[in-house]
Amino acid sequence: MISVLIADDHTILRQGLVSLLSNDPDILVLAEAADGLSAVQKALELKPMVIVIDISMPELNGMEAVKRLHEQLPEAKVLVLTMHEEQEYVIHMVRAGASGYLLKDSASDELIDAVKALAQGKTYFSQYAASVLATMSLKPAEMWDDPYRNLTSREREVFHLIIEGKTTKDIARSLDISVKTAENHRGKVLDKLQVANAAELVRYAAKYNLLI
Amino acid sequence: MISVLIADDHTILRQGLVSLLSNDPDILVLAEAADGLSAVQKALELKPMVIVIDISMPELNGMEAVKRLHEQLPEAKVLVLTMHEEQEYVIHMVRAGASGYLLKDSASDELIDAVKALAQGKTYFSQYAASVLATMSLKPAEMWDDPYRNLTSREREVFHLIIEGKTTKDIARSLDISVKTAENHRGKVLDKLQVANAAELVRYAAKYNLLI
DNA sequence: CTTGCTCTAGGGGTTTTCCCTCATTTTTAA
DNA sequence: TTAAAAATGAGGGAAAACCCCTAGAGCAAG
Structure with a gap:
């Protein structure tokens, strides 16, 4: 049984x-x-x-x-x-x-x-x-995780704020960092996830069920 | 039966x-x-x-x-x-x-x-x-449809191109219209759907299952 | 035939994004 | 403890997005 x-x-x-x-x-x-x-x-x-x-x-x-x-x-x-x-x-x-x-x-x-x-x-x-x-199993181990996993915790915070439609200024304010820093994080996120702009980033989020 | x-x-x-x-x-x-x-x-x-x-x-x-x-x-x-x-x-x-x-x-x-x-x-x-x-049933009939329904056919074309991550220039090229016209359509779409930017637009699309 | 809507196109402006570079400090891992 | 990675901040610049405005052409409904 x-x-x-x-x-x-x-x-x-x-x-x-x-x-x-x-x-x-x-x-x-x-x-x-x-x-x-x-x-x-x-x-x-x-x-x-x-x-x-x-x-x-x-x-x-x-x-x-x-x-x-x-x-x-x-x-x-x-x-x-x-x-x-x-x-x-x-x-x-x-x-x-x-x-x-x-x-x-x-x-x-x-x-x-x-x-x-x-x-x-x-x-x-x-x-x-x-x-x-x-x-x-044919790919190297470092390829297994989806790129989102490669984001640092700060980058993930920024990621989530971007997909909420927040501007860089908003993000800087809400994380209490300078606009330039937020801008840097934004750039890294787009780069790491290989998307060209915020719209594609939201698509990415939707694809991986990351939209809250 | x-x-x-x-x-x-x-x-x-x-x-x-x-x-x-x-x-x-x-x-x-x-x-x-x-x-x-x-x-x-x-x-x-x-x-x-x-x-x-x-x-x-x-x-x-x-x-x-x-x-x-x-x-x-x-x-x-x-x-x-x-x-x-x-x-x-x-x-x-x-x-x-x-x-x-x-x-x-x-x-x-x-x-x-x-x-x-x-x-x-x-x-x-x-x-x-x-x-x-x-x-x-308490709301007026014109409020029943979701805003997407209020887009004109051209605006819907633009809508779909935006949520694909296309830039205005891309859109103009793909629809064979001037960048300014594409820009106008883009503005109308954002306005009609009450979103502030492309990221929010993709969220909207995801919410209503409009992402292909 | 006028009214309204859509599509088109442009002027001119501000804001935001995106792309580099560089540098300091803090945290983490070897 | 030393090296690497992450977080912070900034300068500068090109591109794109966003927001006003006007305006003609075409088309359909009243």
């Missing part, structure tokens, strides 16, 4: 998953969680064999939750179930400790296969995720 | 919905569709009483699909099931002909209630959607 915890903030989807997984005689759904924090808590309490988790959740996002689960409950296997196709998501989640990655538009049979694979200590990656990981 | 068609591009969610609805003895799921176009085709063919549809779908987005369904199969009731909380989505979908609007994080009981309500010719709106519509 495979015990499973399901974490997803969309109730209907979550209940649909419970319904799907419960149809299989080998699978027992222990509990559900609607946010990352309660997912970690319930996992530590109930010690499920497999945790099915979505990336985007309130309280504690999926990535942080996976990290904590992997640290505090390494014997539990984490299956990421998401609609995010971005390469970076796959990589980040795997590095955070996920044993499987499945897109929400895959078939429900695949979900059950994945849960069973993880319960047996195997990994399970969708066609897409597997190919991303295969491609990535 | 209530016949239902389910349209959602995420296979797992879709199958979860089928599983949930099939548990109810009064509901019969006739078919599923993974994109807007096939949803319309299958609806015209099978003539379901209720169509459960997601907004964001490939081929033909939910809004267009709802519009066509309402025109070509007015006797079928459309229930929009989505994770989009944006006010504008609710309004647009209702104006397109939806009889119900449900968020994906509502409970599955609510989904079944909604399907039954629509089958009886009633409407069903989630707490949130209902309040949005209540608030909107």
Whole structure:
């Protein structure tokens, strides 16, 4: 019997998953969680064999939750179930400790296969995720992180202010630094993320789900 | 017996919905569709009483699909099931002909209630959607559309070029107009959408799912 | 046929962005 | 502890963005 915890903030989807997984005689759904924090808590309490988790959740996002689960409950296997196709998501989640990655538009049979694979200590990656990981493994390690990760903390502050539509003067004021310094940070951000202007930067942010 | 068609591009969610609805003895799921176009085709063919549809779908987005369904199969009731909380989505979908609007994080009981309500010719709106519509009905009709709708066709062209990160010079070249004209259009777009700069414009585009 | 809207184009201005360079101090890591 | 990286600040300049304004041509509706 495979015990499973399901974490997803969309109730209907979550209940649909419970319904799907419960149809299989080998699978027992222990509990559900609607946010990352309660997912970690319930996992530590109930010690499920497999945790099915979505990336985007309130309280504690999926990535942080996976990290904590992997640290505090390494014997539990984490299956990421998401609609995010971005390469970076796959990589980040795997590095955070996920044993499987499945897109929400895959078939429900695949979900059950994945849960069973993880319960047996195997990994399970969708066609897409597997190919991303295969491609990535050919690149040098320093290329793995998306450029946003290469920003310094100050640069990230500036980054977020730019994508809020703030001007350099606004940024200088809100960070209490000189306009010239803010300008320098701005330049470095654009340079590091390889975009030409603020508009492209916001596109970048949208692409990586960095817009609050 | 209530016949239902389910349209959602995420296979797992879709199958979860089928599983949930099939548990109810009064509901019969006739078919599923993974994109807007096939949803319309299958609806015209099978003539379901209720169509459960997601907004964001490939081929033909939910809004267009709802519009066509309402025109070509007015006797079928459309229930929009989505994770989009944006006010504008609710309004647009209702104006397109939806009889119900449900968020994906509502409970599955609510989904079944909604399907039954629509089958009886009633409407069903989630707490949130209902309040949005209540608030909107107090505003004058010309305020209903989001500002993007007020752009002229030329302004929309410019809009899309701006959110691609193009400079005014680029825009002038690509539309074969003078830089000054492009500048004027740019100004009008920013003014009509009430944003201060290109960065905010891209945010706006992201908010309304206008980023390609 | 006038009124209004759109598209076009320009004048002239201020502000902001973007791109270099250089330099000091602080923090971090080897 | 020394070297590297980060944060700070500034000068100067070219380009772009932003904000006024006017104005003609075309087109559709009243």
